[in-house]
Amino acid sequence: MSKIDRRALIAVAGLALAAPELGHAQESGKPQDAAAPKPEAKGVTHTLARYVVNARFEDLPETVRREATRTFLNWVGVAIGGSHHETLDVAVSALAPFSGPPQAGLFGRTERFDIMNAAFLNGVSSHIFDYDDTHLKTVIHPAGPVASAILAYAEMHPVSGRDFLNALVLGIETECRIGNAVYPNHYDIGWHITGTAGVFGAAAAAGKLMGLTEQQMVFALGLAASQPVGLRESFGSMNKSFNPGRAAANGLFAAILAAKGFTSSDGMIEAKRGWANTVSTKQDYREITEGLGTRYESLLNTYKPFACGIVMHPAIDAAIQLRDEQHLKPDQIARVDLKVHPLVLELTGKTAPQFGLEGKFSIFHAVAVALVEGAAGEKQFSDRAVRDPVVVALREKVVPVVTPGIAAAQVDMTVTLKDGRTLHRRIEHAIGSVERPMTDAALERKFTDLADGVLPEAQARRVMALCWSLETLGDAADVTRAGVAQA
Numbered sequence: 001m002s003k004i005d006r007r008a009l010i011a012v013a014g015l016a017l018a019a020p021e022l023g024h025a026q027e028s029g030k031p032q033d034a035a036a037p038k039p040e041a042k043g044v045t046h047t048l049a050r051y052v053v054n055a056r057f058e059d060l061p062e063t064v065r066r067e068a069t070r071t072f073l074n075w076v077g078v079a080i081g082g083s084h085h086e087t088l089d090v091a092v093s094a095l096a097p098f099s100g101p102p103q104a105g106l107f108g109r110t111e112r113f114d115i116m117n118a119a120f121l122n123g124v125s126s127h128i129f130d131y132d133d134t135h136l137k138t139v140i141h142p143a144g145p146v147a148s149a150i151l152a153y154a155e156m157h158p159v160s161g162r163d164f165l166n167a168l169v170l171g172i173e174t175e176c177r178i179g180n181a182v183y184p185n186h187y188d189i190g191w192h193i194t195g196t197a198g199v200f201g202a203a204a205a206a207g208k209l210m211g212l213t214e215q216q217m218v219f220a221l222g223l224a225a226s227q228p229v230g231l232r233e234s235f236g237s238m239n240k241s242f243n244p245g246r247a248a249a250n251g252l253f254a255a256i257l258a259a260k261g262f263t264s265s266d267g268m269i270e271a272k273r274g275w276a277n278t279v280s281t282k283q284d285y286r287e288i289t290e291g292l293g294t295r296y297e298s299l300l301n302t303y304k305p306f307a308c309g310i311v312m313h314p315a316i317d318a319a320i321q322l323r324d325e326q327h328l329k330p331d332q333i334a335r336v337d338l339k340v341h342p343l344v345l346e347l348t349g350k351t352a353p354q355f356g357l358e359g360k361f362s363i364f365h366a367v368a369v370a371l372v373e374g375a376a377g378e379k380q381f382s383d384r385a386v387r388d389p390v391v392v393a394l395r396e397k398v399v400p401v402v403t404p405g406i407a408a409a410q411v412d413m414t415v416t417l418k419d420g421r422t423l424h425r426r427i428e429h430a431i432g433s434v435e436r437p438m439t440d441a442a443l444e445r446k447f448t449d450l451a452d453g454v455l456p457e458a459q460a461r462r463v464m465a466l467c468w469s470l471e472t473l474g475d476a477a478d479v480t481r482a483g484v485a486q487a
Contacts, residue, residue: 044270044285049217051292052174052204057166064296065471068169071133073467074303074443075143076107079126080463080483081378081450083108087128087238091121104155105484108454115152116249119202123148123245127194129378130240130360131307131450135172135300136409136434138179138193139310142301144244145198146171146205149252154477159209161473169298171205174221176297178269180287182280187232191279195230195243202251203258210259222264223254225275235309236350236358303443305432306376308360309348311341313430314411315363315400319370322415322423330372330394332417338367339403339412351395359386368395371415377449409433455485 060068082088083106092111100114106121113121123144126132132141150167153159159167179186179197187193203224207217227250230243258264268274269288276283306316315338322328338344340363350362359365359381368391369380385391406412409430415423429435438446444464451460463483470476 041270041283041285042267044288045218045221045267046214047289047292048174048177048204048269049221050214052170052208053212053214053217055166055170055208055293057162059293060166060169061296064169064298065165067298067301068165068172069468069470070303070440070443071143071172071298071301072147072165072168072470073447073464074133075126075147076463076467076479076483077443077447077450078129078131079107079122079148080447080454080460081108081131082125082128082241083454083485085125085128087241088121088125090238091124095121104152105480107480107483108451108485110485110487115156116252118155119149119152119252120245120249122152123248124241125245127241127244128238128357129307129381129450130309131304131378131446133301133303134310135176135179135297136302136310137297137300138176138183138197139187140176140179140197141194141244142172142175142198142201142297143168144194145175145247145251146201148245148248149202150205150209151477151480152248153206153209153252154475155480157209158475158477161470161476163209164473164476165471167205167208169296170208171201172298172301173201173292173296174204175199175201176300177288178276180297181284182276182282185282186280189280190232191228192230192232192234192240192243195247196228196279198244198247199224199227199229199251199254202248203254204251206252206255207258210255212255212259216258216261218266219262219264220255220258222266222268223257223262224251225268226264227251227254228275228279232347235347236353236361238357240357300434302432302434303438303446305438305442305446306366307378307381308366308376311344311408312348312363312366313432314409314427315340315344315367315413316370316376317430318411318413318425318427319367320374320376322413322425323371323374326423328371328415328423330390332419333371333394333397333415334418335416336367336371336394336398337414337416338363338398338400339406340400341406341408341410342402343408344411345400345402353386356382356384356386362386362395363400364395364398365391367398367413368392455483459483459486 102112104118126144175197203220207220229246234240348361348363353359353362412426466479
C-alpha cells in the first residue's frame with residue numbers, strides 16, 4: 001500500500017481547525033432540513049466491527065504506524081507530566097480504598113490499581129494539562145481514552161508492541177470516524193466529544209486485543225454507546241479530564257463484558273433510537289464506513305506546543321512571535337486587538353480566571369501570559385500565572401472580536417504600543433498544526449519538559465526510547481513499568 005501524505009489528505013478533505021461548517025454541509029451542498037425524514041441506516045455498527053476485527057498490523061501504511069508512534073510518545077509524556085497534579089492526588093486518594101487487585105501502574109507514581117481504575121487514572125493524568133493530541137477535524141483528543149484502556153489491559157494480559165500499535169490505530173480510527181459522523185452538531189449541543197466518541201475507541205481497541213469475534217465487537221460497541229460521558233460545561237475544572245479517563249474505563253468495561261457474551265443491540269450506533277440519533281441532529285454514516293483501511297484519521301492527529309485549548313494556539317503563536325521579534329515589555333503595551341473565529345470566545349471566553357485550569361480556557365490570559373513570559377507551557381497555566389499582577393493587568397488590555405472571514409485556525413493580531421506604534425501579525429496555521437507540525441525533536445523536548453521533576457532524567461529518556469521503539473517491543477507494558485515512579 002502506498003504511503004499517504006498527511007497534507008494531501010487534509011487538502012482533499014478541505015479541513016479547517018474545528019470549523020463548524022465542516023459538519024453542516026450535506027451531499028446536496030445545502031443545509032439539512034431538520035424536519036425532513038431521515039433514511040434508515042443499516043449495518044453501520046457491523047461494518048465497523050468487521051473492519052476492526054479483521055484489520056491486520058501488516059496492512060497499516062508506514063506513515064500511519066509512524067504517526068501512531070508519535071501519538072503514543074506524546075500521550076505518555078503528558079500522562080507523566082500530569083501525574084502529580086492536584087487532580088490526580090484527589091482521584092488516587094478517593095479511589096484507593098475501593099480498588100481491586102494491584103494489576104496496573106500509573107505513570108509517574110508508585111501506586112498500582114486494578115486495570116479499570118488504572119485506565120481511568122492514566123486517562124485523567126494525560127488530559128489534565130490540556131496538552132494532549134488533537135484531531136482537528138472534530139477536536140477529539142484521541143489517545144487518552146484509547147491508550148489508557150489498552151495499556152492497562154496490557155499489564156494484565158501481555159501483548160506485543162505490534163499488536164498494541166495496531167489496536168491503538170484502530171481505536172483512534174473508530175472514535176474519530178464516529179466523531180466525524182456527528183460533529184459539529186453533537187459538540188454544539190454541549191457534549192464533550194472526547195468522552196462521548198472516545199469510549200468507542202477504547203472499546204474497539206481493547207476488544208481487538210482480546211480477540212473478539214465480529215458479533216462480540218458489535219456488542220462491545222453497543223455497550224460503549226450506552227455510556228456516553230462528558231459535557232462541555234465541565235471545561236476549566238477537574239471534571240474535564242474525568243471525561244477521557246471515564247471513557248477509557250467504560251470502553252474497557254464494555255469489551256470485557258462483550259468478551260463473555262454480554263449482549264447489546266446490533267445497531268446501537270445507527271438505529272433510530274441508537275447513539276447517533278439520540279445525541280446529535282446530524283448523522284453522516286459515510287464518515288464511519290467509507291474508506292476503511294485506506295483513509296486514516298490517525299494522519300490528521302496533531303500535538304500541542306501550548307498547554308491549553310487548541311483554538312487559542314494561533315493567538316499565542318502570534319503573541320510570542322511579536323514579543324520575541326520586537327523585544328516587547330508589558331509596560332510598553334496599550335492594547336491588543338484580536339480578530340477571531342466565534343469558537344474562540346465560545347470555548348475560551350473566561351475573562352478573569354482564578355485558577356490555572358480556568359486559564360486554559362481564557363483567550364485573555366493566554367495572550368497576556370504569552371506576551372509577558374514568551375511561552376505557553378504548563379507553567380504559564382498554573383495558579384501562579386493566572387494571579388500574576390503583571391499578567392492580570394495585561395489581560396485587561398486584550399480585546400478579541402469575532403470577525404467574519406477569520407477561520408478557527410487563524411488569528412489577526414494588532415498590538416498598539418503606548419508610543420503610538422502598531423505591530424501586526426496574522427497567523428494562518430499555528431505551530432503544531434498539520435501544516436506546521438511539531439518535529440520529532442520538538443516532541444522529545446516537550447516530553448523531557450513534562451517529565452522534569454517527576455522522573456529522573458535517565459529514566460525519562462528510557463521511557464522515551466521505549467515509546468519510539470513500541471513497534472518492536474515484545475511486551476508493550478514495558479513502557480508502563482519503565483514509567484512508574486520508583487518507591
